Amino acid sequence: MDWGAIDRYAKSLIKEAGHRIRVSFAGKIQIDTKADANDLVTDIDREIEQFFISRIRRDFPGHRILGEEGFGDDVRSTEGVVWILDPIDGTMNFIHQRRNFAISLGIFADGIGMLGYIYDVMADDFYHAYRGEGAYRNDERLPRLEPVAVEKAIIGINASWVAPNRYIDHEAVGRLVADCRGTRSYGSAAIELAHVAAGRLDAYLSMRLAPWDIAGGAVIIREVGAISTNLRGEEPDMLSSDTFIAARQGLHPSILDRYIRLKQT
């Protein structure tokens, strides 16, 4: 497999998709809801996913595609090469803010993350990594992350996980919020993972993420020495939704041990 060629192809495809998204703001965006009233999708999400799929199918006919909007393949195993795509991660930001959303793509071979991309379209910040070759923001190599204690950590976590919820003991999460240096929430898992990779957040937690939210980011953060698992400490599953944490080494076990009490779901 010529991963260098796939890498160049994927970067070019993502940049073209980013251009299409920016152009889309000139027109009217059609907004629909999915499972619940706050799970939003637009015609642009769908168009961008279809753009990726048509190109990948034409140029890499043996590869499979797992995409958020469901136009890809019915992927039930990690065999072979799988492109795991969120055409617009942070759709609510896309609609309400017209910024702070990203294209997220991870390319996996037999379940191993080989290439990862997060493109913050409006900031024109492109994070990318090739397994074993380091992670980059645009042309700048991201340094390996040093360990940090909970008390000095800035943690990406949404306020909804500190309110009562069905996934986790919210009071223990409240203690994490009180003990850490500060919390932030940006409304896009991909952008929060880019922040972890660049050292702007020391950890990022969520109770419910899909493979396309984390596939690109998981490849990238591994290259700077950070760890991503579900909240039971297991390798993220690229076939189904689960809890999620990405964190610097050292911080990762501290958060899981001291603050995470999962409910049976």
Next chain:
Amino acid sequence: MDWGAIDRYAKSLIKEAGHRIRVSFAGKIQIDTKADANDLVTDIDREIEQFFISRIRRDFPGHRILGEEGFGDDVRSTEGVVWILDPIDGTMNFIHQRRNFAISLGIFADGIGMLGYIYDVMADDFYHAYRGEGAYRNDERLPRLEPVAVEKAIIGINASWVAPNRYIDHEAVGRLVADCRGTRSYGSAAIELAHVAAGRLDAYLSMRLAPWDIAGGAVIIREVGAISTNLRGEEPDMLSSDTFIAARQGLHPSILDRYIRLKQT
């Protein structure tokens, strides 16, 4: 008073300060703590405040200056012209992220906010307003904000206010978090107020802000028809720290009535 001339002067001063901050990243930043371990201050915060003060004292000797770092005047009344300055709002972001911080400045005359500025230095986004003349992001006029219901609102609120705290009934805040469309937290009051002004957040709440955190933003958001008060619904006090909410009309009373239960402090 020639407010047009003061406006041009203030804009030029803020841009020069922004340049000095960007240049400061080339050197080493000295970090100290203030009241508690997470209340950070750097030599750059101090230098930038001193830069503002020396210029304002030279060119507007009759004006007074209230600044976060305390190099200004001992301002105990709102009489005359008062420049209310935060040289770097979001110091934790400045240190940990090297972005997502802002210069915040409000210029008040006998307690009335006449001019407001928020400069997101690294994004080079400059929000400004002159009382009665509308608010702008760079050269683009910001439109008046339409009302929005809690259920469709994106609210800027830090997770720490959903955890037990001494200011507010955190369970009621947890219901707000559950009922609204989504929450975000950016770690800079000035930047969150810029987001409210630009319609990217529908409201922003905090349990503890100082005049310099809100002075610039309060002038700006008024020009797009949003409201800022403390959490008892009173006009913000520009002489002491207090609770704070900025929100679109309609949303402001809904949040106060339905979700805010202040503790006696």
